[in-house]
Amino acid sequence: MTIHDVARSAGVSRQTVSRALNDKQALNDKGEIQGATKRRVLDAAREPGCQPSRFARGLVRQDTVTVGLVIPDLLNPFSTEVAAAALGAAGLRGWHVVVHDTSDHPDKERATLRVIGSQVDAVIGYFSSPEEEIDRGTRGVPVVLVGREHRSPRFSSIRVDGADGIRAAVGHLVARGHRRIGMLDHSGHPEPSDRHAWFAAAAAPHGVAADAVAGARQSVEGGEAALPRLLAAHPDVTAVLAFDDVIAVGALRAARRLGRRVPDDLAVVGFDGLRLGDLVEPALTTVALGIGRLGALAVDEAARLLSAPEHPAPRAALAVHGALLPRASA
Secondary structure: OOHHHHHHHHOOOHHHHHHHHOOOOOEOOOOOEOHHHHHHHHHHHOOOOOOOOHHHHHHHHOOOOEEEEEEOOOOOHHHHHHHHHHHHHHHHOOOEEEEEEOOOOHHHHHHHHHHHOOOOOEEEEOOOOOHHHHHHHHOOOOEEEEOOOOOOOOEEEEEEEOHHHHHHHHHHHHHOOOOOEEEEEEOOOOOOOHHHHHHHHHHHHHOOOOOOEEEEOOOHHHHHHHHHHHHHHOOOOOEEEEOOHHHHHHHHHHHHHOOOOOOOOOEEEEEEOOHHHHOOOOOOEEEEOOHHHHHHHHHHHHHHHHHOOOOOOOOOOEEEEOEEEOOOOO
16 A cells, blocks of 8 residues: 555545654644544554555655665676766755665565665666566655666656667678677577667668677676687677677677687677776777766656656656767777
8 A cells, every 4th residue: 555545545635644654643624633534544554555655754754855776786887887877866966875786686676676665755776577566566656667668657767779879880890891790698688689689670781690699698707608609609700799898898808818809800899888898908899878867867757756746747768878989899
């Protein structure tokens, strides 16, 4: 049950519920104290499934806003940069941020959903769970989904659109003479990723096949292990597009071990635009997303939902677009 459910059950306003849950006297329309009203609210709140949330208490106390940020893996530099961007944007608003790391594991994600709704005013995060499960877990708290599109009007979302960036990357490689381009895709996906679909669509007009693909775990070690498998199966590959920068850095390490000079013997392109890409040698060509903008947009959307928690205006998913950032690796 949410604060809205309690209000409907008790036949009172949401603010009256907030006052009662915060141990204040409930008021009638004339501003008179109504102890019976307060008791009716508390009785409704004792129904199974009702848990007073920090959001409900904040309606009366006007506390500092606290946002729950749910990320899949703090050890992944992408997650770290998104978290840093969100923390910075929230800090400009004077908000607090509580970070939950699910380790990209369904059980840890479900455990997070069981507790987060009563701890924060809004939730921003990466979730693999069905939207109905997220809705139940967050108990009426506004939610901003990152990396997937929402359906519930109570939710908002920030999606990643890398189609134009990958189109530019493929054009860049073809202009440099590459006719056999492979991909290191994320092996955690049950089917080819959106990024592979964007790659296939970008390659087709150039007459480049998109069938040279190897799955890679989303880590440097995953990229390092996947590149030799890709090249063994497709020895004519002269350029590689990686699912993300972390996998691409692993591919750079593997290329060096295999005696392949980058970019002379093998060009490597990443995706995300992490700061890490400027620190490796050679510096990584990548499709950059503008991760700071992603974090700031998510916080802005949380603020929009919080400004009208009962009836937020429906809005399609916002998009962060990728753009080619040429460096030395391709």
